[in-house]
């Protein structure tokens with residue numbers, strides 16, 4: 001088959017199977033590229049005083065990695081600006097947090113053009129190009145302008161929001177039209193795909209033709225739902241590792257006579273952390289008999305710390321966890337352990353396994369891989385219970401979880417009680433169905449179905 005070229009904003013270096021690296025998207029792409037002798041192109045994460053387009057190439061574990069440095073202003077306008085201050089909040093239903101600034105648009109277009117111009121000479125005639133996520137929406141348009149005729153696919157890792165939100169974006173029409181320069185657009189779920197189709201029908205007179213072909217702007221594009229999964233095989237290796245066992249023992253020693261509830265999320269307002277803390281607070285108020293018998297371990301590495309909103313939410317969560325602990329703690333017990341650091345994947349696997357409840361309650365999430373990792377880490381003989389937000393893409397697949405509305409503190413509180421008191425038979429039944437899905441719909445199935453669909457497009 002042809003070579004696969006993957007383009008994404010950031011790159012994390014492949015570190016081999018079983019390596020304890022982090023990152024949902026990074027894990028997924030590394031696994032994919034290894035199978036296709038692929039090339040992965042993106043921003044190095046470094047800045048340079050003046051953009052040169054100089055590519056740094058390294059080869060690691062069957063994957064060629066090509067990176068470029070960006071100027072400081074690029075990072076401000078494109079990454080911290082249009083991507084994370086405009087698109088991310090709007091696509092996660094937080095138009096109240098979105099900033100619209102002309103310089104952000106310009107930076108976004110400039111960086112996409114720079115990416116396209118730099119990678120253009122690396123694209124061979126038979127290569128297929130797979131572009132990832134909201135940072136890179138106009139990249140196909142730029143590549144087409146440079147004469148690239150190859151098949152180009154796009155995958156959106158985050159939700160596609162309802163059209164009433166998309167239309168708040170000052171340049172929504174151009175943004176959507178740029179997607180019609182791809183051969184295939186992939187969404188995480190049918191819900192996000194339908195929202196996209198709804199926008200086309202109502203805003204630009206588009207229509208859905210047969211076989212997932214969409215028509216608008218006098219062009220056609222194929223689109224489909226391709227739910228991402230975890231590298232289940234690799235995760236099984238992590239779960240069986242010595243580091244996972246050590247972490248499991250450490251956590252188990254902490255939870256003698258106590259049940260642990262775990263949350264693992266980047267620090268982001270879309271993850272619903274304050275609502276989660278408030279739901280847990282209500283649970284403690286409503287269930288005094290659980291005092292001293294349960295604690296919530298919330299593992300939350302800081303992210304996007306250059307963006308003000310992220311600093312605000314950090315302060316908010318510090319205050320909230322402090323307040324709840326002050327109100328309920330006893331000499332030998334604090335209800336919330338709130339930890340702002342990264343763990344290795346094998347260590348996380350041990351933490352998940354030791355937790356009686358996995359609490360995954362984003363207010364809006366493209367998919368959510370933590371839900372799948374939590375299930376994959378469970379002991380089949382004594383599995384824990386997954387509580388999952390109905391607003392995570394994963395909820396469409398993981399129906400045997402306890403599905404909740406994360407905005408409702410009552411629902412969170414009731415689900416916690418139900419999970420903590422669920423009998424072994426019901427826990428096993430739910431776990432087995434969930435684990436089956438996690439194993440079957442893994443990252444390999446995702447990658448293969450997308451690449452196959454892209455190869456099958458008329459080009």
Ligand code: ADQ
Nearest residue numbers: 022023024157228265301341342343365366367368369370
């Ligand atoms: P994210 O918003 O980053 O991804 P998610 O899918 O939950 O969300 O992936 C997070 C990953 O980071 C998981 O693999 C998790 O284990 C890891 N992680 C989180 N906290 C960690 C910690 N403290 N230490 C180590 N690892 C940690 C985006 C979209 C999602 C979509 C993914 C993949 O927002 O909806 O599921 O891309 O498409």
